[in-house]
Amino acid sequence: MPAKLDHEARRRDVSAAVWRVLATEGFGGLTLRAVAAELNATTGLVTHYFPSKQALIVHALELAEARTRALVPPTENARGLEALKQALAAVLPLTPEATELNRVWVSSWDAALADPELRIMEMSRYTRWRARLKPLVLQAQQDGDLPPGNPNDLVAGLAAFTHGLVVQALFDPRAFPHKRLRQLLDAHLEALTPRRG
Amino acid sequence: MPAKLDHEARRRDVSAAVWRVLATEGFGGLTLRAVAAELNATTGLVTHYFPSKQALIVHALELAEARTRALVPPTENARGLEALKQALAAVLPLTPEATELNRVWVSSWDAALADPELRIMEMSRYTRWRARLKPLVLQAQQDGDLPPGNPNDLVAGLAAFTHGLVVQALFDPRAFPHKRLRQLLDAHLEALTPRRG
DNA sequence: CGGCGTACATATCAACTGTTATGTACCTAC
DNA sequence: GTAGGTACATAACAGTTGATATGTACGCCG
Numbered sequence: 001m002p003a004k005l006d007h008e009a010r011r012r013d014v015s016a017a018v019w020r021v022l023a024t025e026g027f028g029g030l031t032l033r034a035v036a037a038e039l040n041a042t043t044g045l046v047t048h049y050f051p052s053k054q055a056l057i058v059h060a061l062e063l064a065e066a067r068t069r070a071l072v073p074p075t076e077n078a079r080g081l082e083a084l085k086q087a088l089a090a091v092l093p094l095t096p097e098a099t100e101l102n103r104v105w106v107s108s109w110d111a112a113l114a115d116p117e118l119r120i121m122e123m124s125r126y127t128r129w130r131a132r133l134k135p136l137v138l139q140a141q142q143d144g145d146l147p148p149g150n151p152n153d154l155v156a157g158l159a160a161f162t163h164g165l166v167v168q169a170l171f172d173p174r175a176f177p178h179k180r181l182r183q184l185l186d187a188h189l190e191a192l193t194p195r196r197g
Numbered sequence: 198m199p200a201k202l203d204h205e206a207r208r209r210d211v212s213a214a215v216w217r218v219l220a221t222e223g224f225g226g227l228t229l230r231a232v233a234a235e236l237n238a239t240t241g242l243v244t245h246y247f248p249s250k251q252a253l254i255v256h257a258l259e260l261a262e263a264r265t266r267a268l269v270p271p272t273e274n275a276r277g278l279e280a281l282k283q284a285l286a287a288v289l290p291l292t293p294e295a296t297e298l299n300r301v302w303v304s305s306w307d308a309a310l311a312d313p314e315l316r317i318m319e320m321s322r323y324t325r326w327r328a329r330l331k332p333l334v335l336q337a338q339q340d341g342d343l344p345p346g347n348p349n350d351l352v353a354g355l356a357a358f359t360h361g362l363v364v365q366a367l368f369d370p371r372a373f374p375h376k377r378l379r380q381l382l383d384a385h386l387e388a389l390t391p392r393r394g
Numbered sequence: 395c396g397g398c399g400t401a402c403a404t405a406t407c408a409a410c411t412g413t414t415a416t417g418t419a420c421c422t423a424c
Numbered sequence: 425g426t427a428g429g430t431a432c433a434t435a436a437c438a439g440t441t442g443a444t445a446t447g448t449a450c451g452c453c454g
Contacts, residue, residue, distance in 0.1 A: 025311065026307055026308075026310055026311040027307050028225060028307045028308060028311060029311060103310060106306050106307075106310065107306065107307040107310050107311070108307075109303050109304065109306060109307065109364070110223050110224050110225045110303075110304040110305075110306065110307035110308075111223075111225060111307075112368070113223055113300060113303065113304050113367060113368075114222060114223040114225060114226060114304070119368060122368050123368045123369045123372075126365055126368055126369060127369070127372075147388060149384070153377075153380070153381055153384060156362070156365065156373075156381060157358065157362075157381060157384075157385050159361065159365065160357070160358050160359075160360075160361025160362040160364075160365060160381075161354065161357050161358045161361055162357075162361065163357075163360075163361040163364060163365075164356065164357025164358055164359065164360040164361030164362075164364075165353070165354075165357040165361075167306070167357075167360060167361075167364075168323055168353065168356065168357060168360075170310060171309070171310075171316060171319050171320045171323055172320045172323060172324070175320075175324070176353075180350075183350070184350055184353060184354055184357075187346070187350060187354075188354050191344055191388075191389055192388055192389075195392070
């Protein structure tokens with residue numbers, strides 16, 4: 001039998017270091033040495049847990065997805081439009097953690113557009129995100145809080161609106177303070193809400 | 198007097214090579230050697246026209262902005278909502294050139310978020326884009342084609358929607374064919390249009 | 395306790411990066 | 425024609441990159 005300490009725990013330490021590098025240096029600054037330095041260790045350690053840089057990147061993106069997913073608990077007590085609003089607001093850079101996450105996310109797009117494998121991963125992530133939003137949109141439509149029509153289009157539009165806002169806020173946080181971000185999202189959803197008699 | 202051939206023309210050749218590299222390799226693949234290879238030349242040529250890589254990057258981004266601006270001619274015969282729709286549609290990846298442009302744009306965000314100078318440039322670009330859209334939004338509001346309220350918020354929301362759509366389309370062009378992109382934009386603007394009595 | 399696999403550190407590798415110095419051909423002005 | 429600056433090619437630079445091979449300490453199982 002092999003001599004194990006706690007492999008998984010140590011691997012999570014490396015993960016955390018990867019994350020810190022990504023958050024501060026962006027995706028272009030992700031190097032084996034940077035991760036090692038973050039751990040006060042050497043590249044030998046990093047390569048011991050991740051066989052190649054590609055594996056490290058993939059892991060980092062999985063990490064980002066997991067963290068994103070954790071921001072929006074799947075078991076909401078709210079439903080329909082209100083739950084949708086919360087789900088979208090959770091993506092906005094309203095907290096340091098969400099800002100960090102979006103930074104990593106956006107900065108990954110360079111590599112993701114260049115590498116076919118990463119690109120497919122990112123595509124799938126978007127698909128999954130929309131799939132998660134869809135039931136909420138359907139509920140809101142049934143409640144009359146969103147206009148009828150193709151729910152997939154509505155979801156895509158809402159995802160677009162949200163991420164587009166994220167990008168603008170990342171580059172110009174002063175022009176997009178938390179209050180305004182919330183207000184923009186609220187106003188947008190309200191503008192979509194059909195008037196009732 | 199110095200011995201000049203046509204410095205500016207040659208510089209534009211280098212520009213074009215830079216652009217080709219960006220379009221195919223993304224921002225992370227922009228190296229002096231790649232540009233030189235694109236010109237069947239050496240790094241000596243590139244450094245002769247651009248003193249440093251930073252200068253090369255800045256120039257590349259200015260190039261991207263100029264091309265983006267050229268996509269939407271400032272002198273429209275249309276006005277109001279229709280002009281706005283055209284202006285936003287021009288940004289969408291509906292043509293190979295627009296797709297190429299958006300690829301470069303999005304891939305630049307990694308470097309732009311990491312480098313303070315580039316970040317400010319990108320911030321300014323967004324500000325200018327919104328400023329260009331604003332009069333069209335104001336016209337549409339006056340025409341009753343867009344709801345009243347803070348026009349700056351409307352502009353920011355429309356820019357967000359458009360760029361968010363761009364990103365999704367770049368990663369998943371099959372799920373977002375040209376027809377659907379146009380339709381999504383149209384439907385979105387229509388959904389915002391107040392009903393009139 | 396002895397052997398074996400794990401968990402690293404250390405070292406080295408070739409490849410690639412941006413930068414810079416040097417050489418050289420060529421055009422232009424005198 | 426010749427002096428001087430331009431337009432590069434060539435070359436070498438120091439640094440960084442991911443990968444890999446080797447060493448070694450240490451914990452577990454027999």
